[in-house]
Amino acid sequence: MFLDMAMSLDGCIxxxxxxxxxxxxxxxxxxxxxxxIKAELLTRIGAIILGHTAFGxxxxxxxxxxxxxxxxxxxxxxxxxxxxxxTFIFVTDSIESALSxxxxxxxxxxxxxxxGAQTAQAFLNAGLVDELQLHLAPMLLxxxxxxxxxxxxxxxxxxxxxVQSQHATHLTYRLREK
Amino acid sequence: MFLDMAMSLDGCIxxxxxxxxxxxxxxxxxxxxxxxIKAELLTRIGAIILGHTAFGxxxxxxxxxxxxxxxxxxxxxxxxxxxxxxTFIFVTDSIESALSxxxxxxxxxxxxxxxGAQTAQAFLNAGLVDELQLHLAPMLLxxxxxxxxxxxxxxxxxxxxxVQSQHATHLTYRLREK
Numbered sequence: 143m144f145l146d147m148a149m150s151l152d153g154c155i156x157x158x159x160x161x162x163x164x165x166x167x168x169x170x171x172x173x174x175x176x177x178x179i180k181a182e183l184l185t186r187i188g189a190i191i192l193g194h195t196a197f198g199x200x201x202x203x204x205x206x207x208x209x210x211x212x213x214x215x216x217x218x219x220x221x222x223x224x225x226x227x228x229t230f231i232f233v234t235d236s237i238e239s240a241l242s243x244x245x246x247x248x249x250x251x252x253x254x255x256x257x258g259a260q261t262a263q264a265f266l267n268a269g270l271v272d273e274l275q276l277h278l279a280p281m282l283l284x285x286x287x288x289x290x291x292x293x294x295x296x297x298x299x300x301x302x303x304x305v306q307s308q309h310a311t312h313l314t315y316r317l318r319e320k
Numbered sequence: 321m322f323l324d325m326a327m328s329l330d331g332c333i334x335x336x337x338x339x340x341x342x343x344x345x346x347x348x349x350x351x352x353x354x355x356x357i358k359a360e361l362l363t364r365i366g367a368i369i370l371g372h373t374a375f376g377x378x379x380x381x382x383x384x385x386x387x388x389x390x391x392x393x394x395x396x397x398x399x400x401x402x403x404x405x406x407t408f409i410f411v412t413d414s415i416e417s418a419l420s421x422x423x424x425x426x427x428x429x430x431x432x433x434x435x436g437a438q439t440a441q442a443f444l445n446a447g448l449v450d451e452l453q454l455h456l457a458p459m460l461l462x463x464x465x466x467x468x469x470x471x472x473x474x475x476x477x478x479x480x481x482x483v484q485s486q487h488a489t490h491l492t493y494r495l496r497e498k
Contacts, residue, residue: 151454151477151493152468153331163474266460276329280479280493282444284471290330293462296341299329301458304489306482311491315329315458 143191143241143253144273145262146183147289148310154283155259161286165279168310176307179277188251189213189244191237193261197230211247213240215261237264259287267294271317274299277310321369321419321431322451323440324361325467326488332461333437339464343457346488354485357455366429367391367422369415371439375408389425391418393439415442437465445472449495452477455488 148165149155157163168176190208194216205226206212212230220232233240244253255265265271276289299315306312326343327333335341346354368386372394383404384390390408398410411418422431433443443449454467477493484490 151452151491152471153466157474158470161474164476274329278491280477282468282471282475282477284468284474288331290460290462292336293330293460296335296339296462297460298342299458299460301484301489304482304484306479311479311482313329313456313489 143245143255143265143270144275145255145265145271146275146277147257147262148277148279149289150279150281150283152282152284153288153290154286155257155289157283157286159286161283163281163283164309165281165283166277168277168279168307168312171307171309174307175305175312176309179305179307179312183254184208186252187254188248189253191215191240191244191253191255191261191265193258196257196261210251211244213244213247215240237261237268237270241265241270259289259291262289263291263293266290266297273302273317274313274315276313276315278313279310321423321433321443321448322453323433323443323449324453324455325435325440326455326457327467328457328459328461330460330462331466331468332464333435333467335461335464337464339461341459341461342487343459343461344455346455346457346485346490349485349487352485353483353490354487357483357485357490361432362386364430365432366426367431369393369418369422369431369433369439369443371436374435374439388429389422391422391425393418415439415446415448419443419448437467437469440467441469441471444468444475451480451495452491452493454491454493456491457488 190212192214197214206228209227214232216232219234222231298318303314368390370392375392384406387405392410394410397412400409476496481492
């Protein structure tokens with residue numbers, strides 16, 4: 143399973159007032175190296191896991207190019223819904239359960255945890271993340287929601303790839319065994 | 321003036337217990353791209369600015385390859401001292417004063433703000449930083465001292481260079497005019 147998120151150089155996934163400030167510009171640039179990375183994600187991902195906040199902040203009339211099952215972590219049981227070509231399944235028991243369901247749905251493809259910060263930290267603290275892919279935006283948001291917050295342990299990483307596109311530096315790391 | 325510091329992927333310059341955990345390994349590797357970057361720093365820097373905490377945590381018998389004037393920000397006036405081949409001048413009035421003294425001492429060379437977090441943030445908030453160079457270590461420290469903390473504004477950056485060495489990804493950014 144891999145974690146894939148856009149982050150500012152100061153480690154935030156949204157600013158003090160929830161602003162994006164261009165953090166996701168790389169994704170919408172649709173050119174060069176960014177386009178290749180986006181195509182790679184679309185091919186690679188067989189299921190997505192999201193926190194309920196990340197899901198809840200999706201705009202009205204939400205559509206996604208990722209027409210795969212989305213597992214949304216929540217405390218309130220909700221019926222499965224279809225939204226913009228994707229299925230959203232609400233998981234209330236545990237992150238392990240969400241991952242196991244997502245893995246079964248993804249088959250040969252990979253499971254992506256796509257946010258938000260709380261969800262990313264829960265998976266990291268549980269030792270369930272195999273790979274991190276960060277789209278590092280050239281900005282200091284100056285505060286806001288920190289992707290990594292305070293984690294339980296020091297985690298050593300192995301750099302797999304660095305790609306530069308117009309609006310981001312795309313960093314991929316494998317998590318090392320402790 | 322440029323800011324030059326080693327940082328973990330989660331934005332920390334030391335861990336929850338003050339640990340380094342290998343954050344500065346790149347500097348001591350003395351091979352390949354890291355050696356070139358170190359040589360570049362040694363050539364480029366004509367004066368260094370440090371916070372008193374960063375200065376105070378230097379080990380006993382401290383030596384530095386940077387035999388240039390070091391301006392240490394402090395609240396307590398202290399006489400200038402020589403330590404390990406470098407001169408340390410204590411500045412009590414303001415960061416602007418430290419920068420102006422450092423610039424005069426550096427002559428044709430550049431001034432480097434080398435830490436710590438509080439000092440870096442003061443210079444960033446005052447709009448006095450022209451360039452950021454971060455040596456991004458492949459690790460999540462999980463907490464500790466955050467380099468950027470909470471800043472006053474969103475700062476947009478222009479990526480100048482990305483260099484990969486064995487123990488770090490060296491990122492250089494120019495600060496954009498607001």
